[in-house]
Amino acid sequence: MKTPLFFLSLLLCLSACKQNSVQDSSEEVKTNPLVTQPRSLKQFGISDTNQPKGLETGDKAPELQMTTSAGEQVSLASLYKDQPLVIIFYRGYWCPSCNRYLSEFSERSDELKATGASLLAVTPETYENIETTKKETGLNVTVVSDTDGSVMQAFDVLFKVTEEYQDMIKTNLKASISETNTSQKAILPVPATYILNTQGEIVYKHFNPDYNQRASVDDILKNLPKK
Numbered sequence: 001m002k003t004p005l006f007f008l009s010l011l012l013c014l015s016a017c018k019q020n021s022v023q024d025s026s027e028e029v030k031t032n033p034l035v036t037q038p039r040s041l042k043q044f045g046i047s048d049t050n051q052p053k054g055l056e057t058g059d060k061a062p063e064l065q066m067t068t069s070a071g072e073q074v075s076l077a078s079l080y081k082d083q084p085l086v087i088i089f090y091r092g093y094w095c096p097s098c099n100r101y102l103s104e105f106s107e108r109s110d111e112l113k114a115t116g117a118s119l120l121a122v123t124p125e126t127y128e129n130i131e132t133t134k135k136e137t138g139l140n141v142t143v144v145s146d147t148d149g150s151v152m153q154a155f156d157v158l159f160k161v162t163e164e165y166q167d168m169i170k171t172n173l174k175a176s177i178s179e180t181n182t183s184q185k186a187i188l189p190v191p192a193t194y195i196l197n198t199q200g201e202i203v204y205k206h207f208n209p210d211y212n213q214r215a216s217v218d219d220i221l222k223n224l225p226k227k
Contacts, residue, residue, distance in 0.1 A: 045165030062154035094175035
């Protein structure tokens with residue numbers, strides 16, 4: 001017959017195992033990069049009531065007319081009519097993460113162009129500031145200043161920046177988001193990437209409010225439509 005002491009020891013052992021399991025699970029969240037921790041979008045300047053979702057793969061691209069930094073009027077459809085189109089959204093010259101990404105993108109943009117793809121960058125910043133971005137990053141693709149936010153809105157990447165985030169940018173980066181933009185409004189895009197096929201269908205989407213997480217050139221090359 002098992003003694004009461006045996007059962008007491010068994011209960012203590014089970015309790016300790018359960019506690020260790022909970023602790024191990026907590027440690028996994030901290031150390032395992034595959035475990036995603038919930039994060040508030042407010043740290044990226046996005047309010048709880050103003051959260052863009054982005055167009056989805058399979059959606060048809062919106063019909064848009066745009067003016068490039070070279071002063072040319074172009075339609076979005078003309079850019080994907082004969083070749084796939086890669087669209088990247090970026091925030092502005094004041095953003096160190098944008099500049100790092102655009103520099104890396106620029107270094108390998110010839111690889112993308114060699115596939116026959118057309119490349120387009122969209123930003124809310126003024127054309128004068130676009131020139132600053134080009135000088136700092138070597139960006140050598142077609143760039144559009146989304147003067148009224150219509151392009152960002154059509155792709156559902158636009159959001160109004162919270163006051164707290166605007167203040168943080170002014171304090172840390174000595175820049176005013178609203179004064180940087182053509183619209184003179186504190187609006188930004190989620191720095192998303194889209195690939196359109198020649199029918200204007202979205203075949204790839206990278207959408208992450210965290211401006212440090214963006215589609216790599218390898219990701220884009222891997223997802224370009226085959227000829």
